[in-house]
Amino acid sequence: GESVGLHLPTLSVQEGDNSIINCAYSNSASDYFIWYKQESGKGPQFIIDIRSNMDKRQGQRVTVLLNKTVKHLSLQIAATQPGDSAVYFCAENLGDSWGKLQFGAGTQVVVTP
């Protein structure tokens, strides 16, 4: 079937290695950021979020880093597994109102054995 990740930047990672996915955001007024995972044929799935008053937040096998100075966001996945293969999007709230998200272009992560 068709792939959500068609034409997207691709990150190839060996199983067991750590993955780092980067994202640049545009709105300096954004105060809330989310990472989503999207598998083919499915809607985006929440991974982890962070507010602008933090620079790091950890979840289960995932860490999000926020650098407001350069408007940069990253997602680190520890011990990448085959089930982590998907397209990953960062999203920021639009700043003018609550709950309206602007998504980045996405990164296709391919986990190889």
Next chain:
Amino acid sequence: ETGVTQSPTHLIKTRGQQVTLRCSSQSGHNTVSWYQQALGQGPQFIFQYYREEENGRGNFPPRFSGLQFPNYSSELNVNALELDDSALYLCARSPGPGNSSDEQFFGPGTRLTVL
């Protein structure tokens, strides 16, 4: 499971036709947002409804319209379909302003193809 369902899963229409897409979720999610995701791109915000009123709109023409009902279900209507409207349409539910979490729960989407 996000508790958000969308129907239909797939739909084929021709240029100039009208389409209605539907979204429903468990109670307690009184805010619904609709997004359009073209192939190979991130979702683009269309509009948001809160307590049955439009609460913000992205850069989409008026032929994109919506409704939210008291039972928290929602519709996205698109008139005068164009080829570029072919996309995955996503519905996202969230608890609403004032809640401690801004997390949005996405449905699986409706794949619309315009021929």
